[in-house]
Amino acid sequence: MSKSHLFSPINVGGLELANRIVIAPMCQYSAEDGRMTDWHMMHLGQLSHSGAGLLTIEATAVEPAGRITAGDVGLWDDATQAAIAAVVASIRRWSSMPLAIQLAHAGRKASCDLPWQGGAQLPPDHGRGWQTFGPSTVPFSPKDNPPVALDEAGLERVKNAFEQAARRSARLGFDAIQVHAAHGYLLHSFLSPLSNQRNDEYGGSLENRMRFPLEVFEAVRAAFPADRPVTLRVSATDWIEGGWDVTQTIALAQALEERGCAAINVSSGGLHVDQQIPISPSYQVPLARKVKEAVTIPVVAVGLITEPEQAEAVVATGDADMIGLARTILYDPRWPWHAAAKLQASVEAPPQYWRSQPSGLRGLFKPS
Ligand SMILES: Cc1cc2nc3c(=O)[nH]c(=O)nc-3n(C[C@H](O)[C@H](O)[C@H](O)COP(=O)(O)O)c2cc1C
Numbered sequence: 001m002s003k004s005h006l007f008s009p010i011n012v013g014g015l016e017l018a019n020r021i022v023i024a025p026m027c028q029y030s031a032e033d034g035r036m037t038d039w040h041m042m043h044l045g046q047l048s049h050s051g052a053g054l055l056t057i058e059a060t061a062v063e064p065a066g067r068i069t070a071g072d073v074g075l076w077d078d079a080t081q082a083a084i085a086a087v088v089a090s091i092r093r094w095s096s097m098p099l100a101i102q103l104a105h106a107g108r109k110a111s112c113d114l115p116w117q118g119g120a121q122l123p124p125d126h127g128r129g130w131q132t133f134g135p136s137t138v139p140f141s142p143k144d145n146p147p148v149a150l151d152e153a154g155l156e157r158v159k160n161a162f163e164q165a166a167r168r169s170a171r172l173g174f175d176a177i178q179v180h181a182a183h184g185y186l187l188h189s190f191l192s193p194l195s196n197q198r199n200d201e202y203g204g205s206l207e208n209r210m211r212f213p214l215e216v217f218e219a220v221r222a223a224f225p226a227d228r229p230v231t232l233r234v235s236a237t238d239w240i241e242g243g244w245d246v247t248q249t250i251a252l253a254q255a256l257e258e259r260g261c262a263a264i265n266v267s268s269g270g271l272h273v274d275q276q277i278p279i280s281p282s283y284q285v286p287l288a289r290k291v292k293e294a295v296t297i298p299v300v301a302v303g304l305i306t307e308p309e310q311a312e313a314v315v316a317t318g319d320a321d322m323i324g325l326a327r328t329i330l331y332d333p334r335w336p337w338h339a340a341a342k343l344q345a346s347v348e349a350p351p352q353y354w355r356s357q358p359s360g361l362r363g364l365f366k367p368s
Contacts, residue, residue, distance in 0.1 A: 005316040006308070006323070007345035010053070012298055013229025013262025015098055015175050017053035017322075018348060020315050021336050022265075024302050024324040025056045025102040025178065025233075027072060029114045034064065034074025035083035041090055048095035050329060051336035051347035053322070055097050059104035059180055060084075062161035066105035066186065069112050070128040075103070075165045084172055092173070094350065100176035102233065103165050103220065105158060107186030108134035108147035108195070109270075121145065133158070134189050135196040135203065135212075141273050155202070155212060158186070162216050166223035166230075176262070177224055179217055182235040183270030187213040191234075191252065192244040192271050210252055214259065221260050229262030236266050236287035239275040246287055250294040257295045265300040265324060266291050282310060288320040300324050308339035340364060 002008075007019045030039035047055055061067040061074040074080045088099065111129045112121050121144045122129030133154060134147030150158065162179070169177050181187035189195035190212045196203045202212050221230045236249040253264050266288040269275050277283070281304045288301035302324030305311050311323045329335050340347040341361055349357075349365040357364050 002343065002345035004312060004340075004343040004345040006312045006343060007340060007347070010298060010321060012054075012176070012231070014227050015229050015262075017098060019051075019053040019336070019345075020322040021052040021054075021311070021339070022300055022302075022322050022324045023047055023050065023052045023055045023329055024265075024326040025058045025180070026326050026330065027058045027068060029069050029071035029116075031071055031073045031083075034061065034067065034072070034076065034080045036073055036087050037083075040073070040087045044087060044091055045094070046333050047329065048091045048097045048099075049350050049353070050333050051340065051349060052097065052325070052329070054100055054176070055091075056100040056102055056178055057084075059102050059106075059185075060165070062103055062105055062165040063158070065110060065130055065133060066107070066158075066161070067110055068106045068185075069114050071114055072106075075101070075168050076161060081168045081172065088172055088174075096348070098175040099173075100178050100231070101169050101172075101174045102178040102180050103162055103169070104180035105162070105186040106132075107184075107189050108132045108138070108144070109140050109184050111145075134186070135198055138195055138197060140184060140195075140271075149198070159212075159216055159219050163219040163223045166220040170224050170228070174228070176229045176231060177220060178265060179213075179220055179230065179232045181213050182233045182265075182267045184235070184272070185270070187216060188235055188244070188271055191248070192238055194238060194240065194243045194272055206248055206251060210255060213252070214255055217256060217261065218259055230260070231263040231265060232256055232261055233265040233267055235268045235270055236284070236291065237268050238271045239269050239277050240272045243272060246290050249287070250291060253291050253295045257297050261297060263298040263300060263322075264291055264295065265302065266320070267302055279304065281306065282314065285314055285319050289318075292318070292320060298322060302326070308342040311339065312343055337364070
């Protein structure tokens with residue numbers, strides 16, 4: 001029996017995960033009119049054989065205007081649902097890895113060019129651009145087209161879109177939903193006083209700025225089966241004076257826990273062009289630890305976690321309950337196998353690959 005903390009199971013809101021490695025959501029900008037393509041089949045297919053405890057599908061827009069780029073995945077109608085269904089069916093046929101979907105709205109950071117084409121925001125009159133929405137008319141960058149401030153009907157529309165996407169996620173058989181409230185996108189932009197300059201009940205005090213994200217969370221929670229977890233991803237700080245910070249994040253995390261949130265995924269930044277991020281290995285782990293000290297639900301730490309011993313230490317020291325991997329697992333899609341080998345643990349692998357087990361590592365692979 002392995003003594004690895006990283007490879008010990010965990011229960012997240014009723015969902016049993018085989019280990020503490022979570023594949024973080026990663027936009028692929030390879031959808032067509034919001035519909036997943038065969039790229040997603042290949043990309044998610046290979047990650048579903050990585051041995052991680054959970055695979056989180058990329059930021060999935062709840063309405064067309066909520067896409068970061070025209071290549072983003074969406075879940076707003078039968079066609080987008082059917083495209084996801086085909087990919088999920090293929091993954092489920094060959095992998096038992098639990099699947100989560102991240103539901104998102106890009107807000108004022110929507111309508112951008114593909115990252116590998118520069119990633120600049122495209123104006124509404126551009127063929128691949130559209131009008132963006134936000135809490136206020138403050139743009140992300142002074143160069144951007146100002147967003148339209150969501151009025152009462154607009155807030156209702158967006159909340160309803162999240163709710164409908166949650167219902168579709170349930171029908172698609174997802175094991176969990178993650179609500180995206182990080183990286184400067186719509187829900188984060190309501191939280192931060194730098195982007196939210198409303199003077200109605202959705203702006204001003206911390207309670208008011210949290211109101212819309214919490215309403216969205218509640219709508220998603222109510223629309224998804226009670227025995228399946230809904231989690232939330234937050235930026236714990238804007239990394240800028242006068243912005244959203246970890247103290248406010250703790251208040252949000254506690255409010256979420258009261259509302260049945262099953263886990264908090266702690267990221268940071270993305271809201272302001274002048275952010276000063278002290279990037280180094282595990283740089284967001286101290287933020288996760290502060291959140292973990294304030295709630296009883298599991299907390300996920302993410303960001304430049306690259307080494308098995310580093311990941312093991314995050315979990316073993318109690319900094320966080322799970323670790324998220326993005327670039328690390330893109331670079332090495334068998335990272336959990338290699339980590340299990342180093343930490344003398346075992347990992348689920350498909351039988352088609354069992355013959356690859358290096359001699360001397362007997363017991364590395366276990367059947368899925
Ligand atoms: C290609 C790519 C796409 C990403 N897309 C998303 C996304 O859809 N949703 C999200 O919350 N974060 C997204 N992120 C951020 C990652 O989930 C993760 O938080 C971040 O990259 C830090 O982890 P890492 O150091 O392991 O890459 C993305 C990151 C990368 C590299």
